[in-house]
Amino acid sequence: MKLAFQIATRFLKSSKGQTILIALGIAIGVSVQIFIGSLIQGLQKSLVDTTIGNQPQITLTSNNEEKLIADYDEIVERISENEEEVINLSVAADGPALISKDDETYSILLRGFNIEDADKIFNIKESLVDGTLPENEGEVLIGVDLKEEAGISIGDEIELLANFGDTATVTVTGFFNLGVASLNKSWTITNLETAQNIFSYDDQVTSINMQLKDVFLADTVADSINERETSETLVVDNWKAQNEELLSGLNGQSVSSIMIQVFVMISVLLGIASILAITVVQKSKQIGILKAMGIKDKDSSLIFLFQGLLLGVLGAILGVALGLLLAFTFTKFALNPDGTPVVPLFIDPIFITFSAVIAVAASVIAALIPARTSSKLSPIEVIRNA
Structure with missing residues (x-):
């Protein structure tokens, strides 16, 4: 040889x-x-x-009459213990609303998060272009496009009207730019407690959001969660089912x-x-x-x-x-x-x-x-x- x-x-x-x-x-x-x-x-x-990099890859919602998830802490704990692929997990309390500024009204989606958890998914801190994050109840962030359209400044107090007629006064603490005009115009971000109080959700949320180590395993992990969670009202969706094209x-x-x-x-x-x-x-x-x-x-x-x-x-x-x-x-x-x-x-x-x-x-x-x-x-x- x-x-x-x-x-x-x-x-x-x-x-x-x-x-x-x-x-x-x-x-x-x-x-x-x-x-x-x-x-x-x-x-x-x-x-x-x-x-999908700055979005949830798996989302849990409810199809009950109120569209709310109760006992979400227990669900989050079970997912954290059983799903090794899940790396980021955040709950959200969302609801449509109107804000009033100088006799003008603007349609928004108020999103209440635990900011630290949500930042790992939505990069809220990195998207902050001016001001500070909402830390206290009644504080909000708005998008740069809504800021320009409504002429809102940091420290302004704006009146917020929930979809069932309740009103609340919130204070703008900063502006964000998520890189998507529709989100910059419609999203208003606050902490979880503020959104729950404004919409009378009590201790409930509208969604549980997750990101994975391998985004292409979203359907497999979603099936695993769906099999383990026995609640008939819980709906498990993943980005692959939503983005077939x-x-x-x-x-x-x-x-x-x-x-x-x-x-x-x-x-x-x-x-x-x-x-x-x-x-x-x-x-x-x-x-x-x-x-x-x-x-x-x-x-x-x-x-x-x-x-x-x-x-x-x-x-x-x-x-x-x-x-x-x-x-x-x-x-x-x-x-x-x-x-x-x-x-x-x-x-x-x-x-x-x-x-x-x-x-x-x-x-x-x-x-x-x-x-x-x-x-x-x-x-x-x-x-x-x-």
Whole structure:
């Protein structure tokens, strides 16, 4: 085996141009695979982060007459104890209302949260552009779009009318920007107690919101919660059920990426096999002499298998470097108007390692045909025809 490896190395060194050509072919295939794969994964991650990154991935609501969840603390505790995938959990008390300012009324959705818990899901603190978070009862945050439309300032007291006619006076402590105009115009955020008191919810909430370690397990976790919670009034929903078109698009991207990568690797495999087959013909005289000197058919086959292995390793290393360079360059030239990358750079070490291993395996497989041809060479016929 050692002799076969040494001969394989010498063959590659004796045909440097051909060796470089094969290695470059493998490198280009690997780099295309890594570039396209990283691009698709980065695009998918960006889409998921944009659409559901700052939103609940599983939501529990009630379909009873009041649309309220009682004993929510017990439900939250059971979920925390039994669902390892759940990383963020927050309750909310929501309700539609009207606010009055300078004889004008504006329709809003008042959302009462435990701010610290809700911040892990909705990034409230990061979205705060001015003022402070509501800490005391009767304090609220409003969106920047509603602020501009209604001419509201920090410290203003505004009258809030609940949907069943009760009124309350609330004080604006700050403004938020969630990056979505409809939310900035309609949401008004307060603490849980304020919303419960304004809407007379007592110690009840309208929803329980969750985020997961792996967002694509939302349906599985939702089914698990649904099986454990026996209340007939509790409704468990997840983002995958609500975003079927998005999921279809993501699956389409994944399939397209895999198909491109498969065809690239097939072309690389055929290229290596054809060039190594030519090498068998070119080196047939040397192989015949080696066989006449006593080298076994198995060792002559190993020569070309080692060649395929060495070429695969060299091409994989070059391909990984080139693929990462292409991905990095793309994020520097393909930019949005605000200077951010159109598709963020996403490096998945597992995917990159897998691509490199596939390239090496493909190179070895491609070497099987010339290796088999080499083992069948007859030294007498080779020397006679030389």
